[in-house]
Amino acid sequence: MHSTVTETPVITTTGLTKVYQSRGRDITALDGVDLHVREGEVFGVIGRSGAGKSSLIRCVNLLERPTSGSVVVDGTDLTALAGRGNRAGRELRRARSRIGMVFQHFNLLSSRSVQDNIELPLEILGVSGAERSRRALELLDLVGLADRAKAYPGQLSGGQKQRVGIARALAGNPKVLLSDEATSALDPETTRSILQLLRDLNRQLGLTVLLITHEMDVVKTVCDSAALMKQGRIVESGTVGELLATPGSELARELFPVTGDASGPERTVVDVTFHGDAATQPVISQLSRTYNIDISILGAAMDTVGGKQIGRMRIELPGRYEDNVVPVGFLREQGLQVDVVDEDLPAEVPAQSNGAHGAALVKETVK
Structure with a gap:
């Protein structure tokens, strides 16, 4: 299923x-x-x-x-x-x-084997011994621990203990x-x-x-x-x-944190969110060529969410916002979420390192 x-x-x-x-x-x-x-x-x-x-x-x-x-x-x-x-x-x-429940600290009984830990909720529900055993072994196979049925929690790594915890949570279907x-x-x-x-x-x-x-x-x-x-x-x-895709979303900002301040007065700083097909398009260079403007990339964060590439980028455009209404409109026409950064707001959440797909902070000029 x-x-x-x-x-x-x-x-x-x-x-x-x-x-x-x-x-x-x-x-x-x-x-x-x-x-x-x-x-x-x-x-x-x-x-x-x-x-x-x-x-x-x-x-x-x-x-x-x-x-x-x-x-x-x-x-x-x-x-x-x-x-x-x-x-x-x-x-x-x-x-x-x-309702199955998986706990932070595993909550396994150290005196019971892995199989017996998984059987415990079924025992409480009055399920027969043969059926308990069959179900426990089936679940151990499902979580990749088919060979550890007779082991005790003290013999397992943290990840293995949590797999046992998950199997136990699934015991009651x-x-x-x-x-x-x-x-x-x-x-x-x-x-x-x-x-x-x-x-x-x-x-x-x-x-x-x-x-x-x-x-x-x-x-x-x-x-x-x-x-x-x-x-x-x-x-x-x-x-x-x-x-x-929600303007000003705090969760979006924390999921994909980007930082960077305007390099001087009369500059427009915007956060651009890319998802779907737009994430793979050279939109920023197209914008620069179309309107013949220099664009500074102050920061970027890219990752894969649900199998799709999603990212945010903070860019700086020359001139005040009133001078950049058309370029910002161009970005929105490409299906991008564009948020103008208000410099009076508190500083953004600092970028987090997320391994290979993590937030990459760059500073460059696209012409």
């Missing part, structure tokens, strides 16, 4: 709030969060530490009880099943079994997989392999994946859609393509 993104939301939160009590004070971790994750997509929630990401993902499967608001997963209102007590009732436990900073404890190469595994599982099993992260590379590598969280609120969300 191949995953295809539909318009049907499989995870919906409405007005979700979570308030914690700490030393007699109320601390609001979630402040009216509305989230819509479509069936079959990989959706990333990104934000800094303390933004509310972990509270959000733990409220989606009701490991944390929301203070108010609702959570609907695959048509079931989990908040309605929660009841008033602290212990989850039978119906909530059954609904939760259709979930429709939704939640990933709580699943790669933040791993080195870059292992992170890439785990992200590729999540993307493969999304496509092969038709899984909907909701992941939280503080790493922009994770969003670039695997996400169809993303949301930016700040102080318990979602301040931006949409498909990655939509965000890149």
